[in-house]
Amino acid sequence: MAKGYRPVNRDQQFLLPPDMREWVPPTHPVWTVIEIVDEHLDTSAFHASRRTGGAGRAGYDPDMLVTLLIWAWSRGMRSSRQIERACTEVVSYRVICAGDTPDHVTISRFRKDNHTACQDLFTQVLILAASLGLGRLETIALDGVKIASNASKDANRTEAGLRKAAAAEAARIAAAAAAAHAATDDAEDDLYGEDDPGPGQVPAELADPGTRSARIAEALAQLDADKRAEQAERDGKSRHYLARLDAGQTVMGRVPVGAEVAAAERRLAQAVTAQQAVLDRFEERTASGARGGFVPKPVAEHHLVRRRRTELDTALRKQAARDATAGQRRRNTTDPDSRLQPLRGGGWLQGYNCQAFTSVDGVILATGVGTGPADYDYFPEMVDKAGKAAQLIDTTRRHTNPNPAPAPAPAPEELIGVMLFDAGYCSRENLTAPGPDRLIATGKARDLETAAAENPVTGSPPPQADPIAAMTHRLRTEAGIATYRQRSPIAETVFGHAKHNLGFRRFTSRGLDRARSEWAFHAAVHNIGKILTHLTAGNTLPATT
Numbered sequence: 001m002a003k004g005y006r007p008v009n010r011d012q013q014f015l016l017p018p019d020m021r022e023w024v025p026p027t028h029p030v031w032t033v034i035e036i037v038d039e040h041l042d043t044s045a046f047h048a049s050r051r052t053g054g055a056g057r058a059g060y061d062p063d064m065l066v067t068l069l070i071w072a073w074s075r076g077m078r079s080s081r082q083i084e085r086a087c088t089e090v091v092s093y094r095v096i097c098a099g100d101t102p103d104h105v106t107i108s109r110f111r112k113d114n115h116t117a118c119q120d121l122f123t124q125v126l127i128l129a130a131s132l133g134l135g136r137l138e139t140i141a142l143d144g145v146k147i148a149s150n151a152s153k154d155a156n157r158t159e160a161g162l163r164k165a166a167a168a169e170a171a172r173i174a175a176a177a178a179a180a181h182a183a184t185d186d187a188e189d190d191l192y193g194e195d196d197p198g199p200g201q202v203p204a205e206l207a208d209p210g211t212r213s214a215r216i217a218e219a220l221a222q223l224d225a226d227k228r229a230e231q232a233e234r235d236g237k238s239r240h241y242l243a244r245l246d247a248g249q250t251v252m253g254r255v256p257v258g259a260e261v262a263a264a265e266r267r268l269a270q271a272v273t274a275q276q277a278v279l280d281r282f283e284e285r286t287a288s289g290a291r292g293g294f295v296p297k298p299v300a301e302h303h304l305v306r307r308r309r310t311e312l313d314t315a316l317r318k319q320a321a322r323d324a325t326a327g328q329r330r331r332n333t334t335d336p337d338s339r340l341q342p343l344r345g346g347g348w349l350q351g352y353n354c355q356a357f358t359s360v361d362g363v364i365l366a367t368g369v370g371t372g373p374a375d376y377d378y379f380p381e382m383v384d385k386a387g388k389a390a391q392l393i394d395t396t397r398r399h400t401n402p403n404p405a406p407a408p409a410p411a412p413e414e415l416i417g418v419m420l421f422d423a424g425y426c427s428r429e430n431l432t433a434p435g436p437d438r439l440i441a442t443g444k445a446r447d448l449e450t451a452a453a454e455n456p457v458t459g460s461p462p463p464q465a466d467p468i469a470a471m472t473h474r475l476r477t478e479a480g481i482a483t484y485r486q487r488s489p490i491a492e493t494v495f496g497h498a499k500h501n502l503g504f505r506r507f508t509s510r511g512l513d514r515a516r517s518e519w520a521f522h523a524a525v526h527n528i529g530k531i532l533t534h535l536t537a538g539n540t541l542p543a544t545t
Contacts, residue, residue, distance in 0.1 A: 016091075020094075020095055020098065020099075023091050023094070023095055024091055024092060024095060028092065029532050030071060030092040030095055030096065032532055032535060032541075033067060033070055033071050033074075033096075033528065033532070034067055034095075034096065035541065036128070036528065036531070036541070037063055037066055037067045037070065038063060038067075039541075039544045040124075040128050040541065040542075040544060041066075041121065041124050041125070041128075042124060043062055043063050043066055043117075045114070045116070045117035045120060046062035046063070046065075046066055046114050046117050047062050049113055049114055049117070050062055060097075060100070060102050060106060060110075062110070062114075064096060064097055064098070065102065065106075065107065065110045066121075067096050068083065068087070068093070068096050068097060068102070068107070069083075069107070069110075069111060069118075069521075070524075070525055070528060071092065071093070071096055072086070072093070073502065073521070073522065073525045074502070074525050074528065074529055076501060076502045076503040077503075078503065078504070078508060080104035080105075080107040080108040080111075081104040083104065083107055084101065084102065084103055084104040084107060087101040087102065088101050111508075111509075112509065112514075115509065115513070115514050115517040115518070116517060118517050118518070118520070118521040118524075119516065119517035119520040119521065121520075121521060121524045122367065122520040122521065122523050122524040122527075123392070124524075125524040125527045125528055125531075126363070126364075126365070126389060126392065126393070126524075126527060127392065127396050128531065128541075128542075129363050129527050129530060129531055129534075130392070130393040130396040130397060131396050131397070131400050131542045132531060132534055132535075132539060132541070132542070133397075133534075133539075134359075134361055134363050134527075134530055134531065134534060135359050135361070135363045135365065135389075135393045136359050136360050136361045137359060137390050137393065137415050137416050137417060138360060138417035138418075139359075139360045139417055139418055139420065139483070139486055139490065140357055140358065140359050140360065140365060140386060140416060140417075140418075140419055140420070140490070141357070141358055141419070141420040141421070141486070141487045141490040141491035142355065142356070142357045142358075142378075142379075142382055142383075142386070142419065142420070142421055142425070142491065143355075143356065143358075143375075143421075143422065143487075143491035143492060143495065144353050144354060144355045144356075144375045144378065144424070145353075145354050145356075145495040145498075145499075146341040146343060146349050146351055146352070146353060146354070146373075147351050147352055147354050147504070147505065147506065147507060147515075147519070148349055148350060148351040148505060148506040148507070149332075149335045149337075149338035149350055149351040149352060149506070149507050149510065149515065150334070150335060150506065150507050150508060150509060150510050151332050151334035151335035151338055151350055151510065152334060152350065153340065153348065153349075153350045155332050155333045155334040155335075155350075156330040156331065156332050156333075156340065156350070157330060157331060157332075157333055158330055218336045235258070237256035237257075237258075237259070238256050238258050238259035238262070241255065241256050241259050241263065242259055242262055242263065242266070245263060245266050245267075246266070257322075260315035260318060260319065261312070261315045261316060261319050263315075264308065264311045264312040264314075264315040265312060267308050267311065268305070268308040268309055268311075268312050270308075271302070271304045271305045271307075271308045272299055272305055272308075274304075275296070275297075275299045275302045275304070275305055276299055278296045279296055279298070279299065282295070282296050332350060334510070335350075335510040335511065337352075337371065337510075337511050337512040337515070338350055338351055338352060338371070338510075338515075339351075339352075339371040339372075339373070341353060341373050342373055351506075351507070352369050352370065352371060352507070352512070352515050353369070353370050353371065353372060353373055353375070353378070354367070354368070354369050354515075354519050355367065355368040355369070355370070355375075355378050355382050356368075356491075356494055356495070356523065357382055357385065357386045357389070358490050358491055358493075358494050359490070360486070360490055361530070362490075362493065362494065362530055363527055363530050364494060364523040364526055364527055365385075365386055365389040365390070365393075366382060366385035366386050366388075366389050367385075367516075367519050367520050367523045368381055368382050368385065368516075369512065369515045369516040369519050370512075371512065374424070375422075375424035375425050376424060376425045376426065376427045376430055378425075379421070379425050379427075379430045379433070380430075380433065383419070383433070383435050383436075386412070386416065386419070387411075387412030387415075387416070387435065387436070388412075390412050390415040390416050391409060391410075391412060391415065393415075394409065394410065394415055395409065400542065412435065412436055413435065413436045413437075415436075416436035416437075417436075417437070418436070418437045418438065418439060418483060419435075419436055419437070419438040419439070420438070420439050420483070420484060420486065420487035420490065420491065421438065421439070421440040421441065421487070422440075422441050422445075422487065422491075423440070423441040423442060423443055423444065425440050426440045426441060426442055426468070426471075428466075428467050428468065431467040431468065431470075431471055432467050439471070439474065439475065439480060439483060439484050439487075440471055441475065441484065441487075442468050442471050442472045442475065443472075445484065445485075445487075445488075448472070448475050448476060448481075448484075449481055451476060452475075452476040452477075452481055455476075456476065456477075456478070457473055457476045457477055458477060458478075459477075460473075461473035461474065494526060497526070498522060498526070502522075502525075502526075504522055507519075
């Protein structure tokens with residue numbers, strides 16, 4: 001008898017096994033994620049923000065919601081509505097929530113209300129990874145990536161535009177309030193009578209602090225604060241620079257912004273004084289009857305005076321251009337903390353500069369989020385975080401070692417082998433700052449390797465070499481090239497995984513604090529993925545106490 005087809009009986013009861021543990025095999029990673037959250041992570045911070053007892057419907061278990069967020073983000077699903085849909089359609093999600101599907105509002109509010117706890121979760125996951133032997137420190141690398149904020153570039157406004165928008169918004173609210181009052185008066189006159197005041201109402205625009213007018217005011221306040229801070233910093237640098245000039249010192253390097261005109265005026269005055277002294281001496285010699293000698297040029301025609309006058313004219317033009325564009329600073333009315341970030345391939349992105357320090361085995365050791373587009377500004381903070389992470393990993397391994405050697409906790413310089421950075425972090429301050437050994441590119445890697453192939457170097461750089469020249473020398477040695485080649489696979493792989501595999505291209509929340517917590521939570525999810533991969537090799541989670 002010929003084979004037919006399997007019957008399709010949608011009225012059959014228990015199409016899925018009645019035991020939920022039979023829905024997916026025991027080796028499925030969803031069970032490991034559930035075990036990690038239930039037995040190895042401290043979720044008390046999530047419970048602290050939840051209310052229990054009293055009237056009303058019981059809330060969802062925070063451990064379940066944390067597990068659900070970790071699992072969804074590890075699958076590239078970050079939309080609350082998509083997660084809600086998956087909880088009814090995808091077996092692994094149904095296992096996590098035990099068939100009790102939370103709605104998208106619950107998921108979104110839980111993530112929003114616990115953003116600080118989500119950030120703290122990163123440290124706990126790093127400790128768990130260290131207890132499994134992950135987080136190797138012989139070579140680590142730092143890099144940055146631009147992630148879009150939950151705001152549009154078109155929402156950027158200059159200071160003048162913000163003040164105009166604030167005035168327009170205030171007028172709109174006043175008009176809406178007047179219209180609301182008039183309509184309410186007519187309705188209440190009909191309901192209560194002309195002599196009964198009735199209950200008063202406040203327009204929603206005046207009662208809700210999250211309205212557009214509040215965001216405009218916040219953006220203006222940030223602009224004012226930034227201007228005051230930058231002006232104070234400029235004034236301090238300018239005073240120090242000009243004081244050294246007045247003391248007769250030879251000051252090398254770039255003139256601080258804001259001091260160009262004053263410095264040019266001082267140099268011009270010095271040149272005029274020097275040439276006038278030469279003329280006075282010549283006139284004295286002539287008056288005494290001396291003959292011969294070089295006839296000095298008039299002050300206005302001397303080459304150094306002319307050069308200094310040209311420098312003063314250039315400084316005045318720069319100052320005038322700076323004053324003309326002083327009101328062109330921009331802030332975003334949707335997310336005032338975000339900034340326009342330049343992209344490597346051209347163009348701009350409204351968002352944040354996200355930093356990640358990664359170990360050679362792909363574990364994220366430290367994270368950071370800022371608004372400045374230049375990577376070298378993040379160097380001190382991230383190196384400090386990497387050092388603390390290295391000490392945390394070392395402490396964890398000491399505790400998991402059954403026979404730890406009694407010794408003082410080593411410094412980060414002893415724990416970290418070498419740190420790798422691209423040219424975006426190159427500066428004399430970063431090259432000479434205290435901390436572990438480092439290789440910072442002084443140019444494009446291919447150019448450095450080409451120069452090394454054409455003119456190879458050996459040995460150590462000269463003792464008195466400039467920091468940048470000394471680093472260039474190290475990067476052209478055979479050992480320096482071999483070590484620096486590891487930077488790209490270590491540092492950039494985590495960003496490719498975040499953007500292309502997990503779909504992390506835009507923050508879901510607004511504000512710098514929430515961006516930092518969201519980036520840290522993503523790093524925790526990334527490290528849990530490394531733990532799952534490590535466990536597939538036959539390793540087991542540590543026993544809980």
